[in-house]
């Protein structure tokens with residue numbers, strides 16, 4: 053038989069083999085794609101992070117009934133303790149480690165490979181004959197431990213399949229020339245026009261003029277609201293224009309056929325459809341750590357004769373360089389602000405100084421709630437806009453604020469107003485200059501506003517065409533004023549790199565090569581191996597990986613898994629996450645996700661919220677319905693009730709609109725629940741206070757508050773004195789309030805005010821109670 057007495061010959065084969073499979077040396081000047089951007093490739097054998105490669109488990113052969121051919125051929129069993137000694141000698145040999153390195157095994161892979169190989173040998177009752185013979189030779193002294201190498205290497209390739217396909221993996225993930233990914237765009241001649249200027253300078257206006265005049269066009273905007281606005285305005289001009297967002301398709305033509313024009317969110321850009329004109333708005337977003345890839349894809353991939361980019365001049369250099377790689381012409385048109393804008397020398401100082409047309413910009417919902425309550429207490433109405441409100445609610449609030457006949461003339465908003473909504477703002481007041489942002493690693497950082505952000509938000513004041521032609525910008529607090537002036541006077545730094553994202557095709561090809569790797573692991577390996585040009589960086593795809601890990605255990609085909617992982621999910625909303633997981637599970641079982649099923653999931657119908665907490669629950673239901681709609685456009689058969697879901701989502705939007713009109717009442721009710729020591733944990737919500745149809749699966753409040761985590765309060769811990777029920781009660785109240793501060797529902801200063809109110813109330817109640825106590829002869833709770 054051919055496998056008898058392989059011995060030394062095998063080692064020679066092994067050496068030859070080591071040369072054949074030696075890994076391609078890294079490209080010296082190339083850059084490696086990393087989560088943090090790009091870094092120079094290391095010039096070692098492992099220019100990638102090998103710890104990302106998770107060994108594929110290998111089965112040991114333990115069927116004692118199998119014929120042990122090796123034993124029959126050699127005539128002797130293997131003494132396991134001796135085999136172990138030989139293996140350990142093999143492991144320690146420097147020559148073997150060097151040979152391993154030449155075959156792509158760095159220290160980590162070599163060690164992992166050895167552990168797995170030793171386990172396999174020691175735990176298998178029956179080894180393949182050639183392995184049995186080779187080990188038997190070594191134990192008898194007629195073989196050398198080096199003879200183990202080819203078998204060891206073969207084992208390593210089984211558990212680390214990438215060792216055999218590194219070249220393919222590198223080719224697939226090579227992202228040094230993303231322009232080449234878009235062959236349809238490369239096949240046509242495109243003219244690029246960059247409308248550059250500050251906010252409110254008519255950039256989008258001019259691009260849209262060209263868009264409306266063209267025979268066909270696509271508008272790619274940063275927000276659903278903007279896409280909606282362009283859709284409406286274009287149709288109002290008599291040019292039929294569809295609307296495409298992740299969750300919505302609206303066809304302008306009655307027969308439901310696509311029109312020549314479409315307005316979409318940038319992620320939804322159709323790069324296969326030819327257009328005469330494309331508009332890519334807010335092109336500076338190409339640097340966004342999370343969403344930048346969508347602008348890069350639109351810029352490089354759109355099939356349009358003319359592409360109009362609108363945005364900050366800071367993006368001109370980068371776009372110029374990117375267009376050099378495509379060989380396309382770039383024309384820059386510069387614009388000046390259409391209205392005056394003054395950075396005031398005085399802060400607002402006090403809410404008493406508020407005037408009609410003022411917009412206070414905050415960076416947390418907690419601040420919004422506090423300020424709107426204070427403004428209302430002064431007898432003034434205010435509109436409220438923050439990011440997680442449904443689009444209809446945001447528009448309704450904007451309309452109320454913009455309406456000259458409406459008494460509501462103050463706006464309290466997050467920087468959600470920084471882009472998009474047309475607002476009649478006279479003066480922007482920064483409540484704070486510290487904005488939480490996500491860095492490339494997906495971590496939250498608290499930092500001063502960047503110059504670009506401050507200009508973008510401040511620039512909302514004095515919108516051209518509104519009754520406040522000249523805008524003003526200031527801060528709430530005196531101590532912030534100089535900082536604001538310093539920030540806006542700094543030059544805006546040029547944008548250096550554009551975001552990228554692995555495509556479905558690339559991930560699919562990776563999965564084909566590494567069938568045992570999880571989706572999240574594939575992404576990590578992809579990012580680690582990919583090389584990018586210095587003009588690009590990989591976008592943060594932690595959210596993608598988060599979803600990938602969440603549904604890894606659910607059987608789905610690769611395409612479906614990829615699509616699910618792209619769903620717009622805020623991972624800080626557990627109710628949304630668990631609903632998503634349930635969608636995936638149903639989908640995997642092949643059971644359509646019906647309207648009735650969703651109603652049961654969300655507890656529909658729901659009642660008018662009475663507290664902020666209940667309002668936020670409704671917001672998270674709105675997001676669940678959004679995800680349903682998003683999935684319904686990708687898997688129509690499995691999410692068949694998009695129409696009905698949209699109907700209840702509209703109803704929900706109205707309900708939220710209604711409750712936001714009464715938001716201060718909600719805040720008051722939340723406070724009174726807080727001060728009566730109720731309604732902190734879900735378990736404590738009396739059934740009657742829950743929205744109608746509320747299910748036992750209702751997420752806890754802290755699970756529902758999204759993006760408003762405030763660092764734990766740093767104030768003295770409240771002591772409770774045993775036996776003193778009044779102090780206990782107060783201590784309990786304080787613990788609850790501390791929890792609310794930690795959860796970001798109220799701010800520390802709001803809490804301090806409430807405390808003063810409690811003190812006052814408890815003093816007066818105390819007096820009253822003393823009297824009552826005397827009367828009733830027992831202690832009373834305040």
Ligand SMILES: Nc1ncnc2c1ncn2[C@@H]1O[C@H](COP(=O)(O)OP(=O)(O)OP(=O)(O)O)[C@@H](O)[C@H]1O
Nearest residue numbers: 249250251252253254255256257258362515516517
């Ligand atoms: N030439 C014009 N004639 C009439 N209206 C105009 C003109 N230019 C701009 N506008 C109006 O002025 C407002 C601001 O213009 P536009 O939205 O184009 O500004 P922008 O530079 O794109 O600002 P942003 O940074 O906010 O995107 C819009 O309502 C727009 O319709």
Ligand SMILES: [Mg+2]
Nearest residue numbers: 255256333362
């Ligand atoms: Mg614009």
